[in-house]
Amino acid sequence: MVHVMTLAGIFSISYAQSSNYNPTLNAKEKQSIEAGEVIMRELETKHDKGQTIETIGMMNVPGEFLVRVLTDYEAYPRFMSAIDNVEIVGQERFTATLNYILKPMLGLNKKYRIKIAPAKLDEQVWIIEWHLVPWPELKSMETITDTKGYWLIIEQNDNRCIVQYYVYSDPSPVPFGLGGIVNKLGRDSIKNVFNETRTHVEKTVTPSDP
Secondary structure (H helix, E strand, C coil), X not given: CCCCEECCCCEECCCCCEECCCCCCCHHHHHHHHCCCCXXXXXXXXXXXXXXXXXXXXXXXXXXXXXXXXXXXXXXXXXXXXXXXXXXXXXCCCCEEEEEEECCECCECCEEEEEEEEEEEECCEEEEEEEEECCCCCCHHHCCCEEEEEEEEEEEEXXXXXXXXXXXXXXXXCCCCCHHHHHHHHHHHHHHHHHHHHHHHHHHCCCCCC
16 A cells, blocks of 8 residues: 655635635535535546546545545455456555556456555645556557546545545547547546445444544
8 A cells, every 4th residue: 555645735624624625616516515415527628638527525434544445556446346457566655556457348448557646735635646657568449548637535524524536538549439428438437436435435434443
């Protein structure tokens, strides 16, 4: 497991607590999240292709516990249904290089390699960021064009976090005429990752955690 490094940051109070890192939410969205719903929205992207999706919701777990779960990379397939396997192919002090092998989508088996690193931005704020790196052995149809993103975890109290899951992805190349279907499947997969993670951590956390 990768250890979390500490960075300087600024923390203040809002909702129950607020932060300069809090995702932007209107009053209705805040009420929805407080009620246990998940906000999912597509954002504008600077890239020519692909899509950027953010998913925001509450998870009833301590922040440090959630970070431990999300940095146990090889365990992802146990609770993320879209992932067939995760291999750690390199590890430095704070950064891991991972091979992702996804379950087949539209008959295609996609694989890709990322670098991922956790950081503690403030006393109760963590981020886990990743970006795509080359996997030279793969052919273009075996992999994706790009992905980057992060988990942002903002602890509200000892057992509650606002969590933002931000993902940019470009799955191209895809079979001709199937781009819209692939984008929808991608959106569904992102929402599933968030919901499956929430279900898993809330089920496994114990009163003594973190």
